[in-house]
Amino acid sequence: MVRGADGPDHGNPDPDPDDARLRHHGDVEAEPGLLDFAVNVQPDAPPAWLRDRLAAALDGLARYPSAAHDAAARAAVAARHGRRPEEVLVLAGSAEGFALLPGLAPRRAAVVHPGFTEPEAALRAAGIAVTRVLTDEAEGHRFDPATVPPDADLVVIGNPTNPTGVLHPASAVAAVARPGRVLVVDEAFADALPGEPESLAGADAAVPGLLVLRSLTKTWALAGLRAGYALGAPDLLARLAAPRPPWPVGTLALEAVIACSEPAAVELAERAARTLVAQRAAQAAALAALPGVVVLPGVAPYLLLRLPAGQGPRVREELRAAGIAARRGDTFPGLGPDHLRVAVRPPDQVGVLVAALASALARIAA
Structure with missing residues (x-):
């Protein structure tokens, strides 16, 4: 609806x-x-191995976060998802990605609800028109791509969706994509599902305008550190990142992104x-x-x-x-x-x- x-x-x-x-x-x-x-957030605190990894990076806090450290984080994420490093943008938590959406200057956004409310809040605060696409409890809150307004040039959907917990088929989510439209998929909880089913994080240019946001907050108990990343085409990521200040992601967050993207961490x-x-x-x-x-x-x-x-x-x-x-x-x-x-x-x-x-x-x- x-x-x-x-x-x-x-x-x-x-x-x-x-x-x-x-x-x-x-x-x-x-x-x-x-x-x-x-x-x-699942555990009460980050696991010991991750705390040790972050503690070892503390001596580097006197220096500004470096381009080399950011490049290493992007390379680690790219390897984790089968992408190229230039298709990764490291974020100060996935919430930063939502805060940056108004910079894409959409004329009309559509946000699928019930869902995480921060994307709509950020868009409305910037004066961007938002239409709510409501899923129906009687239908199990399943998402129907046909309910998205044709004139929406930015669409936001969570998968799995918060708070319903529903996992939508990747085919249904990708069906919303089209040239001239940005499709934002919030996958903050994707790594909490075995095998990460229905994820579009590894999707390539076959899905036009796709922007996938990921968080390290939930699985690794890093809500206080603010670490996450976006996956998308390089030109789209450049547009998203344009309003950011210098050094937007701190040294510890960059190290966390690297650590949590390594194969051993993915297996954990x-x-x-x-x-x-x-x-x-x-x-x-x-x-x-x-x-x-x-x-x-x-x-x-x-x-x-x-x-x-x-x-x-x-x-x-x-x-x-x-x-x-x-x-x-x-x-x-x-x-x-x-x-x-x-x-x-x-x-x-x-x-x-x-x-x-x-x-x-x-x-x-x-």
Whole structure:
């Protein structure tokens, strides 16, 4: 469904949204001391080998980040995805890539929702018209390329999508591409799926205007470091990078990109992804057994829940009172106050969540 100012159409963009809602992210929910199901970073801290690698780079902080270090990072990413180094742009987190999108000067952008809200927020803040393309919960939030407005010259979609966790077929995503249009695919969680199915990170020029954004935040617990990268044609990356200041990516982030792109690290990520599959299935089953809780279909390392009608806000309050942070759903376009997103966590933590959620639902029902 394409939503314009007056409802479903291909016409005017949405009215000015509440910017605070678009800028609301899970880290706001995860206050210190709470058991964190709101943020989708998996381990509590970077693994020891990665911390040692970053610590060894500390002595280089007196020098500015070098072109050679950036080139080494681009080469490592290129080798990881079967690309050329000139098809890689190292970023200060994939969020920087979204912040740079207005520099591409699109006339009309289309953002697929429910999805990560930062791309829309950045585009709207720059005065760019945005049309929301809404997927339907009744249809499993599957993406239909035909719903994208023909006049959109920039399209943004997550795969797997946050917060629904749905993995769209690569063929459906690539079907949106066309000459004169930039297709932005947010693959922040792609490496959390075994084998990285449906990824377009290794796609070549056969997909025109393709820009894939990747993050190291989730798998490697580097949210505080801000490290990621973009993959695309060199001319498109040059346009994207044009507004950046000198030395946009720090030395430690460059080293993290190199380290996490090496074959041994990719294999470790694959093992972690296989573990997450089993943990997700067990967590989904435990939550779905609670009365009135619907676990929506998905594959990503988080689950989107629909709670009994009208109980969402109260449940969030009850969980917070029990020391648990969960991600509210109503700041995602297309979702409502009874939606809740929870990260996949180890079984001991899931047990705490399930007990607290069961208790909250029972109290509300009583």
